[in-house]
Amino acid sequence: xxxxxxxxxxxILTLLVxxxxxxxxxxxxxxxxxxxxxxxxxxxxxxxxxxxxPLLFEPMFTGLFVNGEIPWLYFVPLILxxxxxxxxxxxxxxLGNPSIAFLFGVxxxxxIGGALGGALIPQLKASIVSLAPELGGGAxxxxxxxxxxxxxxxxxxxxxxxxxxxxxxxxxxxxxAWGRVGRWFILVAFGAIFAxxxxxxxxxxxxxxxxxxxDWLQVVK
Amino acid sequence: MCATPNxxxxxxxxxxxxxxxxxxxxxxxxxxxxxxxxxxxxxxxARESPGELPAELQKLEAxxxxxxxxxxxxxxxxxxxTSATVESAPPAEATAEEKEDVPDWLSVVQSGxxxxxxxxxxxxxxxxAAEMPAWLSKLRPAAIPEESGDAISAPVAQVPDWLRAATxxxxAAIPEExxxxxxxxxxxxxxxxxxxxxxxxxxxxxQEPVSKEPELESKTEEPAAPTIQVPPPTPxxxxxxxxxxxxxxxxxxxxxxPAGGETVKPTEPxxxxxxxxxxxxxxxxxISARPAPSPSLSTISDDDIPDWLRTAPSAPAVxxxxxxxxxxxxxxxxxxxxxxxxxxDWLASLKPKEQxxxxxxxxxxxxxxxxxxxxxLALAVxxxxxxxxxxxxxxxxxxxxxxxxxxxxPQFDAAHPAVASKxxxxxxxxxxxxxxxxxxxIPFFIPSDLASSSVDLSNPLVTNFYDTVQALxxxxxxxxxxxxxxxxxxxxxxxxxxxVQHLIKRRIKIIALSTLATGVPIAQKILDAAASxxxxxxxxxxxxxLGYRAGYEAGLSQxxxxxxxxxxxxxxxxxxLSTFTSFANVKTLRDVxxxxxxxxxxxxxxxxxxQVQPNAGVKIIAGVSASVxxxxxxxxxxxxxxxAAVVSGLIGAAQYEVLTNQAGLALTSLNAQSAAQLTLxxxxxxxxxxxxxxxxxxxxx
Numbered sequence: 065x066x067x068x069x070x071x072x073x074x075x076i077l078t079l080l081v082x083x084x085x086x087x088x089x090x091x092x093x094x095x096x097x098x099x100x101x102x103x104x105x106x107x108x109x110x111x112x113x114x115x116x117x118p119l120l121f122e123p124m125f126t127g128l129f130v131n132g133e134i135p136w137l138y139f140v141p142l143i144l145x146x147x148x149x150x151x152x153x154x155x156x157x158x159l160g161n162p163s164i165a166f167l168f169g170v171x172x173x174x175x176i177g178g179a180l181g182g183a184l185i186p187q188l189k190a191s192i193v194s195l196a197p198e199l200g201g202g203a204x205x206x207x208x209x210x211x212x213x214x215x216x217x218x219x220x221x222x223x224x225x226x227x228x229x230x231x232x233x234x235x236x237x238x239x240x241a242w243g244r245v246g247r248w249f250i251l252v253a254f255g256a257i258f259a260x261x262x263x264x265x266x267x268x269x270x271x272x273x274x275x276x277x278x279d280w281l282q283v284v285k
Numbered sequence: 286m287c288a289t290p291n292x293x294x295x296x297x298x299x300x301x302x303x304x305x306x307x308x309x310x311x312x313x314x315x316x317x318x319x320x321x322x323x324x325x326x327x328x329x330x331a332r333e334s335p336g337e338l339p340a341e342l343q344k345l346e347a348x349x350x351x352x353x354x355x356x357x358x359x360x361x362x363x364x365x366x367t368s369a370t371v372e373s374a375p376p377a378e379a380t381a382e383e384k385e386d387v388p389d390w391l392s393v394v395q396s397g398x399x400x401x402x403x404x405x406x407x408x409x410x411x412x413x414a415a416e417m418p419a420w421l422s423k424l425r426p427a428a429i430p431e432e433s434g435d436a437i438s439a440p441v442a443q444v445p446d447w448l449r450a451a452t453x454x455x456x457a458a459i460p461e462e463x464x465x466x467x468x469x470x471x472x473x474x475x476x477x478x479x480x481x482x483x484x485x486x487x488x489x490x491x492q493e494p495v496s497k498e499p500e501l502e503s504k505t506e507e508p509a510a511p512t513i514q515v516p517p518p519t520p521x522x523x524x525x526x527x528x529x530x531x532x533x534x535x536x537x538x539x540x541x542x543p544a545g546g547e548t549v550k551p552t553e554p555x556x557x558x559x560x561x562x563x564x565x566x567x568x569x570x571x572i573s574a575r576p577a578p579s580p581s582l583s584t585i586s587d588d589d590i591p592d593w594l595r596t597a598p599s600a601p602a603v604x605x606x607x608x609x610x611x612x613x614x615x616x617x618x619x620x621x622x623x624x625x626x627x628x629x630d631w632l633a634s635l636k637p638k639e640q641x642x643x644x645x646x647x648x649x650x651x652x653x654x655x656x657x658x659x660x661x662l663a664l665a666v667x668x669x670x671x672x673x674x675x676x677x678x679x680x681x682x683x684x685x686x687x688x689x690x691x692x693x694x695p696q697f698d699a700a701h702p703a704v705a706s707k708x709x710x711x712x713x714x715x716x717x718x719x720x721x722x723x724x725x726x727i728p729f730f731i732p733s734d735l736a737s738s739s740v741d742l743s744n745p746l747v748t749n750f751y752d753t754v755q756a757l758x759x760x761x762x763x764x765x766x767x768x769x770x771x772x773x774x775x776x777x778x779x780x781x782x783x784x785v786q787h788l789i790k791r792r793i794k795i796i797a798l799s800t801l802a803t804g805v806p807i808a809q810k811i812l813d814a815a816a817s818x819x820x821x822x823x824x825x826x827x828x829x830x831l832g833y834r835a836g837y838e839a840g841l842s843q844x845x846x847x848x849x850x851x852x853x854x855x856x857x858x859x860x861x862l863s864t865f866t867s868f869a870n871v872k873t874l875r876d877v878x879x880x881x882x883x884x885x886x887x888x889x890x891x892x893x894x895x896q897v898q899p900n901a902g903v904k905i906i907a908g909v910s911a912s913v914x915x916x917x918x919x920x921x922x923x924x925x926x927x928x929a930a931v932v933s934g935l936i937g938a939a940q941y942e943v944l945t946n947q948a949g950l951a952l953t954s955l956n957a958q959s960a961a962q963l964t965l966x967x968x969x970x971x972x973x974x975x976x977x978x979x980x981x982x983x984x985x986x
Binding site: 085103106107110111114115118119123170171174175178179181182183186187189190253256257260261262263264266267268269270271272273274275277284 | 725773933
């Protein structure tokens with residue numbers, strides 16, 4: 065029974081969202097508000113049930129009333145969390161700054177460290193390739209990789225040369241030309257990303273149509 | 286004698302230089318003559334001196350001088366007596382002796398009753414005929430107030446202006462003329478001893494209550510007319526008054542009542558007697574309450590009225606006090622304004638504005654503060670106005686009107702041009718929607734193996750993924766992270782189901798978690814659905830859902846560094862990890878065979894690549910959305926293979942289903958996916974062709 069109600073609710077909400085194809089209708093706004101409200105409400109419930117209770121309150125109560133010890137360490141996140149509530153009032157907002165600073169500091173440190181070890185250095189290593197690999201096809205790919213990578217960097221070059229020497233002027237001309245080529249590489253990359261996004265959205269559209277035809281109307285097996 | 290109207294205080298005519306005030310009329314020339322006090326109320330025309338008069342007129346004047354002096358003394362004595370007894374007895378109760386001494390025309394004045402004039406009229410018509418010349422005899426009866434006034438109606442046209450002004454009706458208005466009386470306040474007052482007796486008597490008579498005078502009673506009953514405090518008339522030395530003026534003097538005594546301290550309507554009798562149009566009387570209140578205009582003067586046209594009478598002010602600015610309204614009196618009806626064509630322009634321009642215009646602003650600051658009607662310069666300069674239709678020739682004097690018309694013109698917003706009327710424009714957008722919908726729906730109703738048969742199984746990304754899972758030993762543990770939300774489940778569920786079913790088929794234990802709160806139930810649903818189709822694969826034994834992993838980068842970093850917390854609770858049974866004996870040996874990420882990241886966004890994949898893969902040293906394979914594939918390929922193409930394998934989108938799911946030999950929804954949807962992509966390519970190509978044709982340069986042009 066609940067499954068049937070859920071199917072009908074899902075189908076109606078899907079149609080409400082499709083009403084946006086006509087224009088920004090109140091039906092779409094209703095569906096949008098329902099989705100946002102349900103998502104936030106569910107996230108709060110999950111945060112309390114999966115984070116606060118098992119990771120904070122239970123250890124504190126266990127330490128206080130079972131083990132007879134004061135879990136001082138758990139007071140730190142508790143106090144920091146309570147100070148965040150001071151942000152609701154403008155006069156007390158500054159009390160929440162330490163908590164915000166802690167979050168930003170930890171987040172920035174993790175992001176920078178992770179970007180260096182997980183993205184920048186591996187990608188630099190991946191771009192250092194040989195132009196004379198053993199495999200025949202690899203040389204062309206590596207050449208394209210070299211031209212595209214350096215060209216993408218040069219396309220963001222905004223230097224106006226002031227030197228009058230011929231080598232500098234020649235280098236400037238080469239950099240400009242390579243930058244234009246790199247700009248085409250960027251455009252192709254953006255096109256590929258857009259195409260993948262379009263394919264992804266088509267897949268979602270197919271999933272919604274299949275839901276309506278299979279789960280709701282049951283006209284497709 | 287040029288008959289030029291001069292100012293009342295003028296002694297000599299300004300135009301011809303003739304003396305206006307005669308020197309030899311008074312009977313006491315031995316008295317030092319005081320400073321010439323202006324005669325109030327009239328602008329006298331130039332008059333020849335007695336010496337310049339013709340002999341016949343001089344003779345007549347001499348004859349009139351002696352009896353007039355007698356008469357003057359007599360009637361002045363009578364006035365004094367009347368002033369002494371006026372408070373105790375009304376004038377109508379005068380004794381018979383007094384009546385005999387007083388001339389008939391004066392007795393009428395003293396009595397003040399309207400019943401007297403009828404009798405006095407008869408006597409006045411007879412008496413002057415014997416003593417005065419014919420032209421003067423006409424004046425005497427006219428000076429007596431009559432109800433009908435027929436006595437002077439006939440010769441009005443023949444009487445000169447200055448005499449016409451001396452008629453009883455006009456003289457009755459002399460002391461009430463507001464501008465003249467107002468101006469009298471500026472003149473030096475004559476000492477009391479220089480006052481003539483007849484003026485003293487009249488002043489004493491004026492102290493009587495107004496109610497005792499029948500004539501004035503009707504005037505005081507006039508409702509709500511603006512009144513002025515009439516100061517006592519400036520006395521004139523008796524010797525300065527000419528004989529012909531002394532003759533008229535008793536007639537003016539009729540109007541002695543509106544003296545100082547009493548309230549009268551300013552200028553009203555004067556203007557009424559002159560038949561001034563009602564629009565000139567703006568500011569006056571009652572027409573019906575006024576006495577009826579004399580029919581004898583009704584023949585006087587507006588052209589005969591001098592200009593100084595036309596310009597009678599409507600509302601005197603001095604000593605204005607409202608008339609005390611008797612109880613129960615009806616408010617006076619408002620004067621109906623005259624038609625605009627009846628009012629001359631010069632007079633209309635003098636009409637005061639009682640109320641400011643609605644859009645008239647009052648300056649609130651600056652040197653012009655408090656003034657209204659200031660030209661709104663800022664409005665005229667700063668705000669744009671539509672230029673009016675300019676005439677071919679604009680009179681210079683009309684520039685003010687032109688400027689006003691510019692200000693009155695409707696404003697238009699220069700910054701925001703007029704928006705064209707909204708018209709529903711037909712576009713290709715609904716057609717594109719329809720084509721895409723048909724491309725998606727039709728393949729579901731037309732089963733075909735075209736797409737599934739053409740799946741490319743040589744994609745190394747998918748095959749590597751399949752090989753990685755296939756290479757896992759049985760009963761090994763894998764960590765599957767469901768990092769996508771319901772909005773991406775239509776795409777991501779296809780490969781998630783295919784991968785989970787492959788794992789279950791391989792009897793691999795699964796630990797699920799999610800870095801998104803909304804991904805946890807999705808994981809639970811997919812795991813339960815896949816486990817229900819397989820025997821001997823149960824929750825807690827073969828698979829486990831650890832739920833939401835909070836903290837994003839921090840949570841994953843802690844997971845990579847510290848591993849699984851024994852106290853961590855699962856999502857379904859809310860039990861700690863240590864209670865599940867099947868997973869007791871899984872404490873860190875090194876204890877799992879592989880990590881499968883199901884990423885619906887780049888952020889989730891990046892977190893795993895940056896926080897877990899470098900630190901944990903665990904093999905990671907990913908199933909990602911099609912939009913994340915470029916990012917996943919970058920991780921896959923690194924030398925150390927950050928991502929060992931990638932399954933991307935619906936096509937990757939279909940390939941995986943083919944590889945695992947389990948036909949599922951991905952293969953079913955692949956036909957619709959292919960049709961939709963083909964339709965999209967056609968629309969883009971057609972649109973570009975149309976754009977190229979419509980925008981190519983034309984040779985003829």
